[in-house]
Amino acid sequence: MATSIADRRVVHPVERPAQPYWNPYLAGFALGLVLLGGYLLLGRGLGATGAFSALAAWVASLVSPESAAANPVHARYLDHGPPLLDYVPILVLGTLIGGGVSAWLAGRMRLGVESGPGVSRGARLALAFAGGILAAIGAKIALGCTSGQALSGAAVLNAGSLVFMGAVFASGYLVAFLFRKEWL
Amino acid sequence: MLPLASSVELATGTFLLLTLVGGVAFGVVLERAGFGSGCKLTAVFYGYDMSVVKVMFTAIVTAMAGLWLLASIGVIDMQEIYIVPTNYTAQLVGGLVFGAGFVIGGYCPGTAVVACAAGRTDAWVFALGILAGIAFYAWFMSGVEQWIRANAIDDVTLPSLTGIAAGWWVALFVFLLALAAWGMGIAERAFARLKPVR
Numbered sequence: 462m463a464t465s466i467a468d469r470r471v472v473h474p475v476e477r478p479a480q481p482y483w484n485p486y487l488a489g490f491a492l493g494l495v496l497l498g499g500y501l502l503l504g505r506g507l508g509a510t511g512a513f514s515a516l517a518a519w520v521a522s523l524v525s526p527e528s529a530a531a532n533p534v535h536a537r538y539l540d541h542g543p544p545l546l547d548y549v550p551i552l553v554l555g556t557l558i559g560g561g562v563s564a565w566l567a568g569r570m571r572l573g574v575e576s577g578p579g580v581s582r583g584a585r586l587a588l589a590f591a592g593g594i595l596a597a598i599g600a601k602i603a604l605g606c607t608s609g610q611a612l613s614g615a616a617v618l619n620a621g622s623l624v625f626m627g628a629v630f631a632s633g634y635l636v637a638f639l640f641r642k643e644w645l
Numbered sequence: 646m647l648p649l650a651s652s653v654e655l656a657t658g659t660f661l662l663l664t665l666v667g668g669v670a671f672g673v674v675l676e677r678a679g680f681g682s683g684c685k686l687t688a689v690f691y692g693y694d695m696s697v698v699k700v701m702f703t704a705i706v707t708a709m710a711g712l713w714l715l716a717s718i719g720v721i722d723m724q725e726i727y728i729v730p731t732n733y734t735a736q737l738v739g740g741l742v743f744g745a746g747f748v749i750g751g752y753c754p755g756t757a758v759v760a761c762a763a764g765r766t767d768a769w770v771f772a773l774g775i776l777a778g779i780a781f782y783a784w785f786m787s788g789v790e791q792w793i794r795a796n797a798i799d800d801v802t803l804p805s806l807t808g809i810a811a812g813w814w815v816a817l818f819v820f821l822l823a824l825a826a827w828g829m830g831i832a833e834r835a836f837a838r839l840k841p842v843r
Binding site: 482483485486488489490491492493494495496497498499500501502503504505506507508509510512513514516517518520521532533534535546548551552553554555556557558559560561562563564567569570571572573574575576577578585586588589590591592593594595596597598599600601602603604605606607608609610611612613614615616617618619620621622623624625626627628629630631632633634636637640641643644645 | 647648649650651657660661663664665666667668669670671672673674675676677678679681682683684685687688689690691695696699700701702703704705706707708709711712715721723725726727728729730731732733735736737738739740741742743744745746747748749750751752753754755756757758759760761762763764765766767768770771772773774775776777778779780781782783786787789790791793794797801802803804806811814826839841842
């Protein structure tokens with residue numbers, strides 16, 4: 462069953478078609494300035510996975526404070542004050558707000574599932590969940606994701622970040638061929 | 646002297662407010678680039694829309710050139726910049742796993758946040774998958790985490806590794822971006838027929 466995102470439009474204050482996206486090179490320049498601003502003001506690049514790590518650590522600490530504090534993965538997020546009042550979680554909170562406001566103003570707010578034309582809604586959601594698990598484990602192993610490693614690391618010529626980015630695209634193109642029915 | 650946070654003692658509230666503003670800008674730019682859409686993001690792997698590489702590559706070169714310029718005139722102290730530690734094995738293996746998750750899931754963690762905000766149900770499910778993946782990693786792979794951290798080296802950059810000054814690398818990346826822009830234009834025309842009809 463094809464799930465078209467277009468017929469699941471949210472009621473929008475001004476009824477008009479979605480605005481076109483920015484030119485990708487201009488958007489990239491703007492993203493580069495945001496990244497540069499992070500380095501200039503706060504001395505840090507961007508990140509995203511860290512917010513999920515902090516959230517997971519916080520939930521684990523609510524379930525069992527002792528076992529969370531004893532876990533080397535969670536403990537890093539629990540040993541300096543409230544885990545969610547930290548750099549990356551607040552950054553990601555801002556990303557959620559900025560992304561939402563921008564999508565709303567551009568007429569791109571849509572409630573629905575995105576996938577290729579030939580994939581059922583259930584299959585797509587199962588694949589989204591599986592993909593989330595893999596992306597998280599990969600980002601934990603690599604000490605960062607597309608934001609923290611690829612973008613922020615490559616900008617400072619971090620050797621490991623460039624290895625990460627090469628691996629992401631190599632694996633991405635291979636897996637995209639195997640999973641072409643999901644998207645094409 | 647920059648970064649600001651190293652030369653001025655910022656109150657926690659001020660630091661987090663600046664962070665929040667930066668995050669809003671990050672979200673707006675990602676959304677305007679089209680990265681709140683799983684279809685647009687994964688299109689890069691089928692060649693008919695190379696926006697992901699165009700945006701990322703341009704952003705990297707912009708920030709890289711800006712940092713190099715400001716460092717060379719002495720405005721920013723690069724010693725105060727946080728650089729993720731390097732463990733080649735971890736970053737190679739992690740990248741391979743992450744790439745699979747990106748294609749299968751349709752998002753990466755940052756773009757999933759934008760897509761969640763734009764109402765995409767699959768992005769919310771992807772985000773739940775991230776939390777599940779982290780829980781799995783914490784439960785079963787904490788030994789891996791300890792090995793990775795124990796064998797990670799700080800501040801391994803191309804200039805420190807090769808002795809070739811940062812300015813040459815910036816020039817190389819600008820050249821590579823121009824080359825890639827030309828190649829991606831060709832790829833998009835060659836693979837245009839793959840674009841699904843929605």
